Amino acid sequence: MAKPTTTTPKKKPNDTDEKTLSKIEKLATDTLKAVEKGLNPTVNIRTRALSNVAFNEKKRIIELGDKMQGREFFNTNMARKFMQTFLVANGAKTLIHEGKTISIRQMFYMTKHTLRGTDENTFEDQSESDPIIEDLEVTIDALREELHLFANKRGLVVGNLTVNDAGDEIDLTKMGRGGWGIPSICEPDQLKFVRSKAEFVLVVEKQAVWHRLNEDRFWEKHKCVLMTSEGQAARGARRLLQRLATELKVPIYILVDNDPWGLYIYSVLKQGSINLAYESMRMAVPGVRFMGMSAFDYKKYSLTREVQIKLTKEDIARAEQMKKYPWFAAKQWQKEIDETLKNGFKMEVDALLTKYISFITDEYIPKKLKDKDFLV
């Protein structure tokens, strides 16, 4: 059972923390006021459903609309979730007061307890607490990072950038082969960019590709920051990328496998995702550029049949679906996806090695950069 061990803050909250705390307190006092007036206390939550998600053509991001749902205390269908919302809010308040961050799994444990005199648990499992966290985020308009909660971290970074993280100055040109683990929470109060001469940021999907480029010291020759998302980018990696784009003001190139899954990874980085539409403002980076792999690279780089992996039925269906997304409506994207379908095969970035080991470092990427050969 979560025991807020103290009500006096252990750490002086920073500006962001102050704001978040006052949002949580407003939620609580509004509810109390309703009780005092003899009204049915209600929390208004923006609807997190496809029906309330739209692509903003101007901002080029996927956004959550304004449709609201009320969550009422005096409603047998809603009372449990109403209580849960306040348990999570209270947990977040404790975390901010203590200056600590925990995972969403840990938040489940923090807020789970058996209601006194009953057999009922406040939360049965994490599938119950995760949506409540998202509800709270949209309700008080605070990202989970601001609630001191994190999802698992994933991704590594090296290159022409020195950061200060939680008080430690870290020179990312001196990370050996290991790289620096991208923190789960990349907000400015903890992570600061100290200096950088990077001319661009390169994000690769696969760890082994990142390893190849790091071993070849690509980031040194080309003055860049080199990141791997290790698959679908985690929240920390997305937020870091957004901050690199706005604060360093350098172009960001994405290199993913030539398949619908790679395209999806790029797409989420660029315009956000339907599931997390309410966070696009803080997570999406509409300026990122698609470096590859392009379906046209097969001919352009004289690749051979060793690189071909036959498209599956699912790949084809997914590609057809992607062609219909408004963010892929532009002619160049339709051509790109059509070429994959015409090829009948997909390709992995790893497969560039069929030319020679450092082909990607010595020829493929340099030519892409020189020719400005990328899609937006």
Add this chain to the structure above:
Amino acid sequence: MAKPTTTTPKKKPNDTDEKTLSKIEKLATDTLKAVEKGLNPTVNIRTRALSNVAFNEKKRIIELGDKMQGREFFNTNMARKFMQTFLVANGAKTLIHEGKTISIRQMFYMTKHTLRGTDENTFEDQSESDPIIEDLEVTIDALREELHLFANKRGLVVGNLTVNDAGDEIDLTKMGRGGWGIPSICEPDQLKFVRSKAEFVLVVEKQAVWHRLNEDRFWEKHKCVLMTSEGQAARGARRLLQRLATELKVPIYILVDNDPWGLYIYSVLKQGSINLAYESMRMAVPGVRFMGMSAFDYKKYSLTREVQIKLTKEDIARAEQMKKYPWFAAKQWQKEIDETLKNGFKMEVDALLTKYISFITDEYIPKKLKDKDFLV
């Protein structure tokens, strides 16, 4: 198609590389000699099957026995694999010459090509090349790391240790919240321990637990190295741990979830695994100590029912199976596994948070250390 771009080494091979190269060359010259004598060229490979795996009670590791299989060139069932073995050996030779390392996926691409004048590929997919890599490892007695091949890396480390990796000096007390990514290959030619005042190494299974301890700066107060394997330990993490054990000569504590999967993670770290039995000598760390979570912790730390997760049928079957392993034959282990079965529930380390956020940092681990409360 793999094109060894050069036969003259691009980088001066180090001692390990020299040894590996001569092993590869011996494999080739032995085969040539057989051809010259008009014999059937044969590669002898230690059998990698359960029938050739045993627990060495004295060394306390799972070892591969001496049973051999011959792989003959003039044998329609073996000719393909015979060829593949030499393709991989040739690929490794190129990598060593160029001073580069690649993933086992990339080795598949490097050695895949269509045989001239036919439709046949040297390798159809990676499931064909991976076992050949393992064959080569046991045949010439060289770890895949020595063949310049790596599996995906996983795991993070911080704490009282300064390393030099690939020429970069890295102070692991100054890694912020991100931590240093444990390299895939942790051999002494690239990764050196520069200095350390660590009194022990703590390995936790879960990233979020590592985060809690890192945020609380546990490693500072307790002078230790803090590592997360992020689930089952990758080869890099295992090798790093073995080197920490032998070179720093400090105790190593393992903290995993109280369930059969957690026990398995501990077990692989300690005595190696059946699948990779031929690598136990370089990977297993028989001295590691099991800190928890123990089934007895429930009472010992007055945990409450919020931490309980009911054992599944699979959990029970797996626990019963583990009781029969010779490395869990000792009385204390039988008691430990029996207690889990008696409890009827499993527990996650994350669940310690039901006491209070930093209970693990402030009470749980310090008490374990003070009471020397661990199993071996």
